[in-house]
Amino acid sequence: MTEMTVERWEELYDRAFPQVYRALVAATIDRDRALDGLHDAFEEGLRHPPPHDRNLEGWLYRVALRKTRRGLLRALRETRVTELSSEDSTAAVLQRLEVGRLLALLTERQRAIVVAHYYLGLSQQEIAEAVGVRRGTVSATVSQSLARMRERGATHG
Numbered sequence: 001m002t003e004m005t006v007e008r009w010e011e012l013y014d015r016a017f018p019q020v021y022r023a024l025v026a027a028t029i030d031r032d033r034a035l036d037g038l039h040d041a042f043e044e045g046l047r048h049p050p051p052h053d054r055n056l057e058g059w060l061y062r063v064a065l066r067k068t069r070r071g072l073l074r075a076l077r078e079t080r081v082t083e084l085s086s087e088d089s090t091a092a093v094l095q096r097l098e099v100g101r102l103l104a105l106l107t108e109r110q111r112a113i114v115v116a117h118y119y120l121g122l123s124q125q126e127i128a129e130a131v132g133v134r135r136g137t138v139s140a141t142v143s144q145s146l147a148r149m150r151e152r153g154a155t156h157g
Contacts, residue, residue, distance in 0.1 A: 004049035013042055016057045023061055023119045026103060027112040028068050037068035058122045062130035065112055102149040109133075110145040117142055 017038065024034035041064035050059045103111050112131055116122045117138075122130070124138040131138070 004045070004053075006046070009042070009046055009049075012045075012056055012060075016060060020057055020060050020064065020120075023115050024064055024068065026100075026119065027065060027115040028108070029104075029111070030068070033068045034064070037064035037066075040064065040067040055122070055126075058116075058120055058126055061116060061120050061122065062126060065116070065130050066132075102152075105149055105152045106145050110141055110148075113138055113141045114145045 021034060021038055024038055025031055028034050028037075038060065041060045044063055045060070050056065103114070106114065109131060113127055116127045116130065117124075124135045127138045128135045133141075
């Protein structure tokens with residue numbers, strides 16, 4: 001493992017912040033909580049660097065998600081999942097809105113697991129450790145979540 005100097009940690013912050021922040025917002029539906037959790041994760045990484053350099057974005061997501069678990073969320077319908085930009089194409093905007101709508105059909109835990117799996121590419125074991133469940137629960141949750149989004153998405157779309 002390469003030593004995590006302050007300079008390397010700053011580079012990681014610049015590189016990983018946007019993607020991990022978006023994943024946390026999608027999982028928690030709370031921008032402020034996501035931002036606080038991510039800043040706490042970066043701070044923890046400076047104090048206690050991860051044991052390896054492999055998938056540092058995944059490590060940040062797991063630590064930040066744990067930090068956001070306390071005192072949880074407002075309902076999705078009260079907070080938009082993404083901010084729309086005038087630079088976005090209409091198709092991309094519509095796709096993000098649809099993804100946000102489908103994620104809104106899930107519980108907080110289901111959202112956290114689905115986002116970690118599909119958006120960040122974490123392994124089932126990494127997700128299990130981050131969320132505090134067994135690996136088999138992660139697999140079952142992904143399957144149940146996809147079925148719920150398919151079923152509810154088709155009836156409400």
